[in-house]
Amino acid sequence: MQTYQPCFLIPCYNHGSTIDAVVASLEAFALPCIVVDDGSDSATKQALQELANSREVILETLAENSGKGGAVMAGIRKAHQLGYSHVIQIDADGQHDVDALPKLIVSSKAHPTHLISGQPIYDASVPKSRLYGRYATHIWVWIETLSLSIKDSMCGFRAYPVAKTVAVLDKYRIGQRMDFDIEILVRMYWEGVDIDFVETRVIYPEGGISHFDALWDNVKISWMHTRLFFGMLPRIPKLLARHWQKPTNTDKTHWSKRQEQGTVLGIKLMLAIYTLLGRKVFNLILKVVIRYYHLTGKDAKLASEQFLQQLQSYATAQGIALPKPIDSYHHLLSFGHTMLDKLAAWKGDFNSANLTIHGKEHFPKIAQSQRGVILIGSHLGNIELCRALARKYSHVKINALVFTEHAERFNTVMKAVNANSDLNLIQVSSIGPDTAILLQQKIEAGEWVVIVGDRTSTSKESRSVWADFLGKPAPFPQGPFLLASVLKAPVYLLFGLRDDSSDKPLFDVYFEPFSDKIILPRKERQQALQNVVQSYADRLQHYTLQAPLQWYNFFNFWTLSDQKDDRKKH
DSSP states (O other): OOOOOEEEEEEESSOTTTHHHHHHHHGGGOOOEEEEEESOOHHHHHHHHHHHHHSOEEEEEESSOOOHHHHHHHHHHHHHHHTOSEEEEOOTTSOBOGGGHHHHHHHHHHSTTSEEEEEEEEOTTSOHHHHHHHHHHHHHHHHHHTOSOOOOSSOOOEEEEHHHHHHHHHHSOOOSSTTHHHHHHHHHHHTTOOEEEEEEEEOOOTTOOOOOOTTHHHHHHHHHHHHHHHHHGGGHHHHHHTTOOOOOOTTTSOGGGSOOSSOHHHHHHHHHHHHHHHHHHHHHHHHHHHHHHHHHOHHHHHHHHHHHHHHHHHHHHHTOOOOSOOSHHHHHHHHHHHHHHHHHHHHTOOOGGGEEEETGGGHHHHHHHTSOOEEEEOSBBOGGGHHHHHHHSTTOOEEEEEOSTTHHHHHHHHHHHOTTOOEEEEEOSSOOHHHHHHHHHHHHTTOEEEEESSSOOSSOTTOEEEEEETTEEEEEESHHHHHHHHHTOOEEEEEEEEOTTOSSOOEEEEEEEEESSOOOOSTTHHHHHHHHHHHHHHHHHHHHHHSGGGBOOOSOTTSOTTSOOGGGGO
16 A cells, blocks of 8 residues: 655646745645646746745646646646655635644545545635535535535545546546536545545635636536536446445344434435425436335335235235235335425425315314324324424424434434424333323323324333234234323324325325224223224225335334234233
8 A cells, every 4th residue: 555645736826926825834744745837927937936946846837727627637647646645735825724734634644545625614704605605516516426425515625645536537527627626526426435524714815816707617517517417317326335234134123223224414415306406306316216225125125025915915815906006116116205205294395285185174173172182193104294284274283202212313304404393203212101291281282192003112012912904913002092091182093195196296184083082991901902903903904005005114014023922922
């Protein structure tokens, strides 16, 4: 492996008045310095020649101005020719904070295969147009890399690994002007180079020289983003593979313990694509992503096939015709569409025009009672559509009870998507007296409490009730139904199913009464609980047969995670 031998690189175009001070500020680091004269005027050429005579500077002169990117590329190739392992790029106008150089160099030396870039911290001198324009570029870069790991793509304060950079320069034709800084980061990321960041102050000196052409440089950057976007599409599998984690055993691991494939950053990236490019383009990208996931995501595919096999077996025995197509690829694709639907619901893009509400005649009765209700949902369809309901009936406040350690993550996501989120997530590991008291207060205040009834407890999985579902006994959690009996509140069921026959996002929301009050007599408690859970399983089965591809329990639903039949323990 080549030893770490860095040098400074300063592209210079008509910065004769500042270049000497910049070079002088670097002398304390005792590193060679390459200055590239990018076809400067005569005054700057004279200043550069004097600099080369008085200081240890390697002067590389370009006959004609080629742009900042062209100068940097020439300097990197010069460093490669001279045998340097890394170049540390500094602008010639004094914008970059030399005090951040030790952090940049230490990071580069510790990770010699990485590209290290500055992450700007601006003061009041930054032009607002520049500041706001960067955000649009950030979104494009996130899309082009299918990652949020590139925190800033326009800062010219960087440490490049020379050999890897030259390989990218040889492979691609990269823009030579202000588009260079952005494009080289995206291309390097595509080639598997990790990109790290160190914070650095960036100032805009009074009277400083800017070579940014507001018209033509923006045109070049727009064209570059267009090329990069279409270049990203065939690379989607490769880009996704960088984030891929080894799957866990579907049958033996509880559903709540499996790592979510999507993170907060991933969801924000989905939102950025949806917001910037629209639903149609998002769906085109989604098909490619899901095709790759279908080929590589063994656990999800296996769980889908298990479900579809049981579904088709039951439908055949009962003479029920299922909607077509029914296969694991379309099952996973449906899940992708629903993830977008969830984002749109969180963002507030859905309203009553997108919904056909079945059972809205029950709302006046609920309002008149001035007490809250319990809504039992499921992982069939899109339960987040209750948010659209809440906007139509603005007096309703919704609380969602979540039995997973990831609740805080999703609450953070929803607040990031929509700061005015009116859905409160309540995270619990188990239902105890504290939870019951809290929810009782919300019911008394007229608020709704949403809880799902189709996933077993994260902490005490053995507390399950087995009920027939699609022709085979399946474990259902007893917690939601015990809680409802303790709260003595009316219970309704909620199912939100997408109308897949429509090109536009249209949904059927089914809101139906389940029980005025769940009563579990002490002497007949277990049988009464069994009857209640079976009634819920029957309604879940009814709606599952209507939209089977909108079933999103991607684990073996008919088996507990430890492979033990808890019915034998009692």
